[in-house]
Amino acid sequence: MQQINIFDTTLRDGEQSAGVNLNFSEKLEIARQLERLNVNIIEAGFPAASKGDFGSVKSIAETVKNASVTGLARAVLSDIDAAWDSLKGGAEPRLHTFLATSPIHRDYKLKMTKEQVVETAVNTVKYAAERFSIVQWSAEDASRTELPFLAEIVEKVIQAGARVINIPDTVGYATPKEYGEIFKYLKNNVPSIDKVALSAHCHDDLGMATANSLAAIENGATQIEGTINGIGERAGNAALEEIAVALHIRKDFYNAQTTLNLGEISRTSSLVSKLSGMPVPANKAVIGANAYAHESGIHQDGVLKEVTTYEIISPQLVGVQSNSLVLGKHSGRHAFKNRLDELGLDVADEDIKPLFTVFKDLADRKKEMTDEDLVALVLEEKLSKEQRFYELIQIQIQYGTNQVPTATVTLSGSDNQVIQEAGTGAGSIEALYNTLEASVNGEISLLDYRIQSVGAGRDALAQVFVKLAYQGVETSGRGLAQDVLEASAKAYLNAVNRVIYMKEKTEPAMQNS
Numbered sequence: 001m002q003q004i005n006i007f008d009t010t011l012r013d014g015e016q017s018a019g020v021n022l023n024f025s026e027k028l029e030i031a032r033q034l035e036r037l038n039v040n041i042i043e044a045g046f047p048a049a050s051k052g053d054f055g056s057v058k059s060i061a062e063t064v065k066n067a068s069v070t071g072l073a074r075a076v077l078s079d080i081d082a083a084w085d086s087l088k089g090g091a092e093p094r095l096h097t098f099l100a101t102s103p104i105h106r107d108y109k110l111k112m113t114k115e116q117v118v119e120t121a122v123n124t125v126k127y128a129a130e131r132f133s134i135v136q137w138s139a140e141d142a143s144r145t146e147l148p149f150l151a152e153i154v155e156k157v158i159q160a161g162a163r164v165i166n167i168p169d170t171v172g173y174a175t176p177k178e179y180g181e182i183f184k185y186l187k188n189n190v191p192s193i194d195k196v197a198l199s200a201h202c203h204d205d206l207g208m209a210t211a212n213s214l215a216a217i218e219n220g221a222t223q224i225e226g227t228i229n230g231i232g233e234r235a236g237n238a239a240l241e242e243i244a245v246a247l248h249i250r251k252d253f254y255n256a257q258t259t260l261n262l263g264e265i266s267r268t269s270s271l272v273s274k275l276s277g278m279p280v281p282a283n284k285a286v287i288g289a290n291a292y293a294h295e296s297g298i299h300q301d302g303v304l305k306e307v308t309t310y311e312i313i314s315p316q317l318v319g320v321q322s323n324s325l326v327l328g329k330h331s332g333r334h335a336f337k338n339r340l341d342e343l344g345l346d347v348a349d350e351d352i353k354p355l356f357t358v359f360k361d362l363a364d365r366k367k368e369m370t371d372e373d374l375v376a377l378v379l380e381e382k383l384s385k386e387q388r389f390y391e392l393i394q395i396q397i398q399y400g401t402n403q404v405p406t407a408t409v410t411l412s413g414s415d416n417q418v419i420q421e422a423g424t425g426a427g428s429i430e431a432l433y434n435t436l437e438a439s440v441n442g443e444i445s446l447l448d449y450r451i452q453s454v455g456a457g458r459d460a461l462a463q464v465f466v467k468l469a470y471q472g473v474e475t476s477g478r479g480l481a482q483d484v485l486e487a488s489a490k491a492y493l494n495a496v497n498r499v500i501y502m503k504e505k506t507e508p509a510m511q512n513s
């Protein structure tokens with residue numbers, strides 16, 4: 001199986017993400033985590049860029065023991081000197097130097113002829129090779145470079161002492177087929193190519209960075225450069241976690257492997273996201289919050305029956321604790337029942353169907369049904385099933401800052417007779433409760449009223465608790481609904497029903513005694 005070296009540039013190209021600025025201790029913390037992840041090479045920064053970069057490359061080189069540390073330098077002697085001064089204390093001083101080769105960069109940016117580009121690259125690689133044990137040379141914008149010229153300069157820098165040749169798709173322009181063909185071309189047209197390792201460095205401007213990196217592996221690359229979470233200049237770099245997991249899951253196809261400790265991926269991703277301030281999109285491959293979450297009923301049913309029906313990566317592989325079946329409006333009965341069982345809610349089989357109907361109705365109005373919602377729903381249904389005498393059919397409340405609040409309620413009472421009442425109050429709840437009191441026949445004193453939201457968010461369910469005295473009995477009631485007024489009405493009727501239920505149960509026994 002082909003061994004693929006992982007070159008992590010989170011601290012260099014990753015830090016080139018707009019808005020990201022990592023301080024010294026943050027860089028060191030990331031470098032230590034990259035060591036735990038077991039990457040092979042850490043590009044710690046661009047020593048000539050600033051004093052801060054110089055200092056952090058130096059201390060990372062001196063601290064990290066299980067990975068080779070490198071720094072970037074232009075084809076400029078003073079850049080190489082700065083890199084040497086920062087890296088020479090490390091175990092294996094290694095330089096990454098680059099010069100653009102494409103006509104656009106030669107003509108407009110560098111203002112150099114082909115000959116000048118070759119001469120500069122060769123001279124600086126020679127200079128670097130006298131100092132560093134390993135020199136990596138990158139042909140910036142290689143994917144937009146004339147192939148014969150690319151082959152020519154690559155051969156010359158190898159002769160000058162480069163040990164690794166990197167072929168960047170600097171602006172994320174290449175397609176996987178084209179990018180793979182560049183590696184194939186170099187393999188066939190550079191006489192000394194077998195003396196060096198070939199490296200791929202892809203950007204994600206067209207969303208093809210991972211695919212391009214894998215295409216390079218198929219065509220002879222043995223080193224892959226990228227960043228954690230794919231952060232980096234513009235649309236970012238290739239996401240290393242995606243490439244490593246793709247190689248692992250599809251080893252049957254790629255026949256290649258990395259040394260990465262895949263179980264550290266989730267931790268590394270969270271650390272980089274936290275310190276860089278770059279959130280990971282929920283749908284991001286491998287490490288997104290939704291990567292192991294199943295939302296729809298058909299998928300959830302499949303996963304419950306056999307997890308591989310819809311899961312090709314086991315979450316534990318990358319250090320994620322477990323998958324999740326998110327309950328919502330797309331969920332089905334299997335997942336619903338499974339979650340109730342997991343929560344230890346004892347629901348008889350015949351009660352699942354009506355409960356599921358209420359669940360779907362609520363889920364239609366909420367983004368996600370939480371465990372708290374389910375517990376509240378089951379308790380509510382159990383309670384109202386046992387003690388239902390008056391049932392709420394409909395309420396309508398009118399409230400305006402300059403008008404008297406008015407409530408209209410429709411209930412069904414014993415023998416399914418329909419009761420309709422209207423009333424007013426000082427506030428919406430009082431209008432509602434005055435009207436309910438008139439509907440249920442008999443005086444009611446409200447002793448306590450509390451409202452609580454179930455879960456967080458604007459779409460949280462409302463749970464209302466009341467304590468009241470009715471027909472000489474004090475009791476409590478609870479109501480759950482999306483709306484606070486509906487929950488209030490349900491809580492009130494729940495308490496009234498309890499009193500009637502208690503009286504019905506206890507009075508015959510009293511009469512017989």
Ligand SMILES: CC(=O)SCCNC(=O)CCNC(=O)[C@H](O)C(C)(C)COP(=O)(O)OP(=O)(O)OC[C@H]1O[C@@H](n2cnc3c(N)ncnc32)[C@H](O)[C@@H]1OP(=O)(O)O
Pocket residue numbers: 013016046048049050073074075076098099100109110140170233
């Ligand atoms: C594709 C990549 O990601 S490459 C890495 C990009 N990263 C960075 O640029 C971050 C660090 N950079 C910096 O801090 C600064 O740009 C520095 C310190 C390197 C240079 O700063 P300045 O001297 O002010 O130059 P400035 O950045 O404005 O322009 C870049 C100069 O380098 C030249 N240059 C660009 N690439 C190279 C190269 N590989 N080799 C030699 N010269 C180069 C440009 O042509 C330009 O030269 P000019 O001044 O003669 O026109």
Ligand SMILES: CC(C)C(=O)C(=O)O
Pocket residue numbers: 013072098138139140141166168169170171201203
């Ligand atoms: C310096 C090189 C490797 C680079 O970052 C690029 O071309 O994107």
